[in-house]
Each structure stands twice: as structure tokens, then as C-alpha cells.
Amino acid sequence: NAGVTQTPKFQVLKTGQSMTLQCAQDMNHEYMSWYRQDPGMGLRLIHYSVGAGITDQGEVPNGYNVSRSTTEDFPLRLLSAAPSQTSVYFCASSVLGGTEAFFGQGTRLTVV
């Protein structure tokens, strides 16, 4: 049982480069979300989705795009990486309306 799988685990980007962080879940969860973790700030919501074709912004969406073409996948795109996007990114999924979240193992991104 894979749960929530994030790839890559580590990534270094140059300023201005673009990339996609992948997130896949095999639990048939409708709700998926992306968070960034910064020291002393806990996790902050970037974008979320309540089902295929439906996405919305969270607390810190600037500089990130998402799409949800299937129930399983919820990729996060950095359009033009900036050093301020250096962070650890977590993807999560849950049953719609549920009160438990399942987290991936995180992607550690460094923008130089």
C-alpha cells in the first residue's frame, strides 16, 4: 500500500527555472493538497483540490500552479523558481469532508 507518493525527494534549481513536483495517491481520495514547510511556520497551504478538474488557492499560492486531471495525481508546478521558494513541500490526500490527512514524505527544494 503506497499511500501518498511524492517525487523527487530532493531537487536543486537555479533561479528562473521551472519544474513540476509530482504527487500521486492510490487511496481514491477526492481531496488533495500541497503545503510548504518553513522553519518556525509549520505547514502552510499552497493549493488544494476537491476532485478531478477542481482546484483552488490556499494561503500562499503565488508562484505555483496546479491542475488535477485524474483523481490519483496532483502535480505542483513552479513557473519561475525564486530563492524564496526554497522549502520542504508536502502533498496530502484525504476523503472529501474527512478529518484525517495522509501525507507524502516531502520534497526538499533548494533554489539557488
Next chain:
Amino acid sequence: AQSVTQLDSHVSVSEGTPVLLRCNYSSSYSPSLFWYVQHPNKGLQLLLKYTSAATLVKGINGFEAEFKKSETSFHLTKPSAHMSDAAEYFCVVITASGGYQKVTFGTGTKLQVIP
């Protein structure tokens, strides 16, 4: 509004002594409460969860937490600290309303265990 306050950013204990990590929350809805642990450069691991059943929740690795509605607290405890407990701990509140989920993380407590 929903919020989580972890009252200590750093806690230091000696190996073999009790651990207490404090968490207070506020929520307009009946919350589910969680504690996660994160070891250095690792992902989030679920320690325990409260989802409106027993107020004393037992988790993995000897940790437990008690949900106290009157005090809006969900403190994490362990009778005897082990060196492997050194990590960062996050208290999390999750509520669901109208099909949408709101997840709020505390800012974390770093636990240091002194040999």
C-alpha cells in the same frame, strides 16, 4: 477561525525523564486533533490522533495525549524519554465543513534529549 498554539518552540529533557509537549487549539467546529513527529530530513510520521472517541489517546513509541475540551488542549506526553525521541513535533487540527477540509499546523516543538 481555527488556530493551533504550541506553547514551547524548544523542549529539553534528560533521557529517562518525562516528556510534556503542550498544544492549545481553537476551532469553530468539532476538531480532530493529531500529533506528528518529524525526524531531521525526514517526512511527517503520525504519532496519534483524536477523532471524538476516547479522550486519552495512545500512540506509537509510548506517546499519549489527552483531549481536554474545557481547556482546549491536547498535550503530548511520554513517561520516559529515549534518545530516539529527539525530533520536531507538530500539533495539527483538522476540521471539515461542507465537504472542505481545513488543516492547521502548529509551528512545531523541537525536542532535545540529553544523555
